[in-house]
Ligand SMILES: Nc1ncnc2c1ncn2[C@@H]1O[C@H](COP(=O)(O)OP(=O)(O)OP(=O)(O)O)[C@@H](O)[C@H]1O
């Protein structure tokens with residue numbers, strides 16, 4: 001974080017694909033305060049996922065500057081370390097590993113740390129308990145394929161949180177869910193955002209979901225427009 005309270009600072013960020021033919025980001029300027037909950041909205045193909053991937057250092061930009069949690073992502077060599085220490089990522093289709101149990105899936109981000117099996121298990125259980133499961137003790141042993149979509153997404157949120165991230169990035173976390181389950185997932189995210197003061201950046205195409213954030217930013221043709229489209 002820098003001295004003006006921005007945990008994310010992006011200036012003139014550009015990213016193109018296909019040897020420059022597709023301009024996914026075309027000069028993005030965006031500042032997000034520490035502890036803010038921001039929704040990113042905009043039409044399909046406008047660059048929302050590309051932007052989120054840049055913030056989480058899953059991909060690198062071509063031009064411009066991007067600083068996240070005090071790290072200059074255009075310069076740092078330790079992108080893996082940055083990602084595992086600072087970022088929790090929730091995907092639209094949860095990306096759980098089908099042949100591992102629920103508990104093992106939540107433990108994955110801790111594997112590269114020097115934590116005992118017992119401590120990993122208790123941290124994973126601590127988060128799963130926050131996720132309002134019924135029959136949790138049974139569910140943790142099951143494979144994610146046995147769970148409903150909303151339950152899988154709650155496992156994915158628990159997994160995103162185990163390493164105490166500074167920032168949660170969520171790309172359409174409720175995109176595959178019905179409206180009741182959507183609200184439950186949102187309430188969980190909002191709860192964590194408030195209790196742990198994590199910064200939450202969420203991509204969504206649903207207006208009523210986006211409006212639950214402190215602020216909506218819209219991406220249009222690879223550029224930011226504050227407020228609704
Ligand atoms: N890996 C890639 N290779 C080539 N082109 C890509 C790649 N990723 C994204 N693009 C292109 O960049 C543009 C922005 O894509 P992006 O996935 O960021 O859009 P989006 O706003 O997330 O859309 P959606 O709402 O459909 O998820 C699109 O034209 C897309 O086709």
Ligand SMILES: [Mg+2]
Nearest residue numbers: 048049050171
């Ligand atoms: Mg997308």
